[in-house]
Amino acid sequence: MVGVQTGAETRQPSETSLKALDWANFFLADVRDGLGPYLSIYLLTAQHWSAQNIGLAMSIMGISTVVAQTPAGALVDRTSRKRLYSILASLLIASASLLTIVLPTFGIIIGGQIAMGVAAAWFTPAIAALTLGLVGHRKFDGRVGRNETFNHAGNVFAALMAGLIGYYVSTKGIFVLLAVMSLVSSATIWRIREEDIDHELARGCDAKAEGENPKGWQAILGDRVIILFALACVLFHFANAAMLPLLGQRLAEGNAAGASSAYMSACIIVAQVVMVPVSNWAGKLAPRGRKQLLLVGFAVLPIRGILYTLTNHPDLLIAIQVLDGIGAGIFGVMSVLVVADLTQGSGLFNTTQGAIATAVGLGASLSNAFAGGIVQRLGYNAAFLALGAIALVALLVLWFFVPETNKSDRPL
Template sequence: MVFDFVAGLRTHFGAKACTVVALSTYPYALRAVPVYMDVVCTSYGCHFRLAVSTEGPTSELDYPTATQDCITPTATTTINSDPATNLITAPELQSSSTPPDVSDRRTKRATWAILFLSFFIADVSAGLGPFLGVFLQEHGWGPGLIGTVSTTGGVVAMLLTAPMGALIDATTYKRSLAAASTIICMGANVLIFLSPSATELVFVAQIIVAAAGVALMPVMVALTLGVARQKGFHTLNGRVQAVNHAGNMAEAGLGAILGSRFGMGAVFYLSWAFGLVTLVSIALIPAGAVDHQAARGLEKTNAGRGGQAAATDQQDHQSQPQTHPHPQELGEEHAKAWKMLIQCKELLVLGAALLAFHLGNAAVLPLYGQAVVAAHKAEPASFTGVTVVVAQGTMVIMSLAASRLAVLHGVGYWPIILVSFCSLPVRTVLAGTFIESWGVWPVQVLDGIGAGLQSVATPGSVAQVLSHSGRVNVGLGAVMTCQGVGASLSPVLAGWIAQEKGYNISLYVMGVFPMVSIALWVGFIKILRKPNLQSEQESE
């Protein structure tokens, strides 16, 4: 009778018609249990589903609309029969506790919220960035001491990166962690603003910024992975990184304008404004849209995408060991991170290459800005802002290009990272030779090429290597720790060389370290060159 009714609908409405019919409290099979049925007629044919319900549909959300892809258009629909009740149920309803249309809306909202968050969070996680060096230079700090305070913060970040990755893997309160870190960073910037001449206080504040900010970018990667899952991660991560660089560019441009007009103190107010919007963006991410299993690199293949997110999120919040990780467990995860780094040759080579690269790269931007300002070739705030705007604008383009090349065109991440390594030696030669205001263009375009490519390729490579391991954030934390070692040592090394030998020599020396990265990357090509990523469209 039911099948005759469905066939009649198809005959009556035609192949191109699309409608939804719900039959409530329809007695079916051997038991008079109320059920409801949705019938969708599309150009692909007539599809329907039956679901057990003791009350029938209770709201509009129980019914799909004609424009929603609640049922995949196929020639036939597989129907499961429950032997316990002799009732027919639809497999897609069994696998999800959340209606597909609701979960899809929640996923879209989470995606937009993450993009907004990535736009504003960069300024918070980096503190004042290159503006800090110029700000302290105005208050009598020398290049050596400026490099030392930057290195101090970098060392703290380096020590906390791997444990923070373990914490992010273990906790389901990722949004709360991001919000707390943002508030702490904002408070530490207040200390620097109020007492720039108090050396000890500035050091303490920079340590606080580093300790809190180290969680922000890894938790961003985890949220992206938790919302997009492994299949959609590489594409969404490319967009997130592009928006992140655009946020850096906007903050730097506004900082340059406000700093040149009202003084460097205006940059602090801008940073606090970005921090407040960051908190709002975090609050806009629906908790149910984040699959905490997928966020750590695990996938459940027997469930739908949207519904499983809500189910997993609810289960994870009910799981006390994951929600409240014990310090001993975090210590074990930290040890596992280093064990994973040592045992996994791909991660070990990647970490060593990034260490050498950032040992030369991290100091170039602030050092070049200080060199031009010290030579009286540019106004401090405006020039520093231009250096960031040029670099971040290039990073936006390169991060999108990296995502497209790696995923859609199947290039993979190995050549992308190699190009990023090759950009630094050329950049340091130009920076050491042309300490002029116009030199910011070639120097910072090359900076954007290297950093933009790595912002996508580094987390993408780790996620690819550790796919289905459940340790993506731990592994990423270990790799980022290696990167942090180089980045933390770079400012103090370059700063004291500049103070003793001059800015030119210091910049030239920074160009030696990426040659080590290139040698490692090319020398271990056999273990690094994995099969290319397939197109997400093909895999889906």
């Protein structure tokens, strides 16, 4: 499905829309990921939930996101109301976050996590579509790198604020922070001018191609490269998803809730600080080839799994998160660009993103259960080594079976 670049995309969106896209990525950083590990700390220390109920609450958002991911991508491809639905998704997350601390009953919290999961499924394809619809394929590489740079900077800000609020105020303040960032993200999305968005281009169609129908689902399912790339992504995230929660649990042993929140924030901040320059660098180097950069991102994950087994010192364990920043920074940029390469001209850019994200989400969800079972029986080191072995398989699939996808004639 790799398309041929045309000259149809010399787009000139307004500076207002481009700056709004920057800040939307910054403030959506915390919003689209939800409460993450902070929720488990709040439910354990403030609400005194059982481990079983905490596990359910932690899993339900991810399950909801997985279920909603493909329909969300398909809706992004079909609708011209991308800004409106993005704002509604942000407001839904803000409402669910506040209800979690105002009415902390089992039903409200579980319902709120489901709502957050459905809303979070919208943002990744929506932001990618708005970006492509604003700048076109010619400038997409650099712009995706810039998006990820602002996204990771927003994650650093949110993690720093969450750590300070959780340590000096209370874990409830973290939920208020999420609600505020949701509201601010709504305002920034609304500032993207509707007239600057080409909705046909946003779904991967050639803006000037007439009389061509978008390819159907069989084009995705029958494309060997898409399937193999999806497999590599699933294995990568299966290996990656459980590493940070396991590290957080290891660091939290014997510590109070405030200290646990601070350690978790430190882990997140180290990785996100590294992701800021890495994402920018990846976006600039992307026109020279996707695969070689992806191989670097995949290669650091098995190394990270091994290094976690070599020390118990908190400072060293947190420092190893630098590798998480390198891997995730590269993957966040390159994965979007590879899908854009493979679906160019199909009209299924966001649908394909959603389908791959669904598969990745399933892998990530199973990762925590898989790693938890190993920890229960064999300990943390065995879990990290098992995850590292799966990461190595992901690297081999990418290396041997996924070709370079950047086959256009775009000038560097």
